[in-house]
Amino acid sequence: MRRATSTDRRWLVVILALAAGLRLWHLNAPLWHDEIDTLVSHVRLGWGEMLQSYSMNHHYLHSIAAKISVTMFGEAPWAVRLPAMLFGLATIWASWVLAREIAGTAIAHVTALLLALSYHEIWFSQNARGYTGLAFFSTLGLLMFLRGMNAPDRRTWLLFALCLAGAVFTHLTGAFFFVALGLVWLAVAAARAARGTLAAPVVRLPFLGFLTGGLIAALLYLPVLPSLLHTVSAVSDTSAVDLMKEYQNPVWTAFEAIRTGIGDAGVLVPAVGAAVLTLCILGAVSLRRAAPLFAPSVALHILLTTVLLMAVGMRIWPRFYFVDIGLLMILIVAGVRLSCTILGRIAGGEQVTRALWVIGVVLMALISAWLAKRNYDFPKQDLAGAYAFVEAQRKPGDRAIALGYAGRNFAYYGADWPVVYTDEEYRAALAAPGTVFVVAGFPERVFRDIPRFAADIGLGDGSDVCDPGRPAATVLKVARCFGGTLGDGNVLVFRRD
Incomplete structure (x- = not known):
């Protein structure tokens, strides 16, 4: 050549x-x-x-x-x-x-x-x-x-x-x-x-x-x-x-x-x-x-x-x-x-x-x-945005918990949130009264690992969890959805008052 x-x-x-x-x-x-x-x-x-x-x-x-x-x-x-x-x-x-x-x-x-x-x-x-x-x-x-x-x-x-x-x-x-x-x-x-x-x-x-x-x-x-x-x-x-x-x-x-x-x-x-x-x-x-x-x-x-x-x-x-x-x-x-x-x-x-x-x-x-x-359009996985949002919304006495394997990553940004992996841990975390923010990275995996969480956000009603027009769930309400280009890369933030 x-x-x-x-x-x-x-x-x-x-x-x-x-x-x-x-x-x-x-x-x-x-x-x-x-x-x-x-x-x-x-x-x-x-x-x-x-x-x-x-x-x-x-x-x-x-x-x-x-x-x-x-x-x-x-x-x-x-x-x-x-x-x-x-x-x-x-x-x-x-x-x-x-x-x-x-x-x-x-x-x-x-x-x-x-x-x-x-x-x-x-x-x-x-x-x-x-x-x-x-x-x-x-x-x-x-x-x-x-x-x-x-x-x-x-x-x-x-x-x-x-x-x-x-x-x-x-x-x-x-x-x-x-x-x-x-x-x-x-x-x-x-x-x-x-x-x-x-x-x-x-x-x-x-x-x-x-x-x-x-x-x-x-x-x-x-x-x-x-x-x-x-x-x-x-x-x-x-x-x-x-x-x-x-x-x-x-x-x-x-x-x-x-x-x-x-x-x-x-x-x-x-x-x-x-x-x-x-x-x-x-x-x-x-x-x-x-x-x-x-x-x-x-x-x-x-x-x-x-x-x-x-x-x-x-x-x-x-x-x-x-x-x-x-x-x-x-x-x-x-x-x-x-x-x-x-x-x-x-x-x-x-x-x-x-x-x-x-x-x-x-x-x-x-x-x-x-x-x-x-x-x-989005970061790969907007953990930083979810962390900043929760910390801006939290008032004294409010708690925040992170679900799944992505949960430990919030410590990189300085979070002291407990990380929950199982249904039992989730139920225990929500047993205490008061306002709590629940943050889920890799939501599709979290929905399977923690079925109680999926039920609490009304996942089974067939609607999109992040759709602003969907009926409010009885336990957890959507606070913010952060999009991501990664497969299963959305980060979901819910709130219970």
């Missing part, structure tokens, strides 16, 4: 500048549950303490980067999120390089633009967690893998090894992506061996890359290995008693991933899913000659991740597939390009194809921009 021209690079700089602006806007919005947990339980610790034990909430490489950022700039939300934002921008760059190499400059530019405007890419770039870092290392690792399989050389596979180690040290699920690549490598080697065309570098150098990357990752985790093994072994136990059983259903995961991107669109969700799948298949067809291993690698990672998470009984969060968004975007854009080519040939030729392609790009960009604006 020809080298990128100065014009190509200028377009990339413009796209990255747009992406940076969209990610800096509202970067200082209030932190949500997982971000606060990461800050309080890891980033605030000393360097030695921070690396003494393993936690599912601890994305190690991101936590190290966040600690450096906080040390330099303080604990403002934007500083805690800065590493995620930078990795998000780096992921767009890596996706551009990958797309240009396998699909050409035009598709690379469009892919990068759509990622810059992507709701999910912006959301995770403003999320103080390691998912954008995981996406960066995975995307760059796939680029090195494809290069190394096409023209094996030691430098490429050593860079691949560093990507593998970086992904796995960011999050354990990073191993799934590189296991998928390992399976693709073995399948290619087996096919070539069967044809009698297997060359030694296709065996030796990839093996070196996988082995080196795995060893580096193992050494990085060595200080917390006992804690890691204990935590991972207990995952299925905690999932088994989780009342939110839908979280372990891959169909729910697919619907939730689409729903968060387009909003509560009802019947449009499966339609969008079908359209995305169709375009991905068309994209795979269009790239089968230039990059025959690309689409199979992406598909195998999605399948393998789903199978492994189901096998260990773990919750199948949509975020475990975030690394695939940029890769799927390449397939979608390639699929749109192929669709335009087919329709152009049917309708009359190359000019029609070009016109359809321009219209398709403009429509994709407009739709992405329209969906992206939802990132700015």
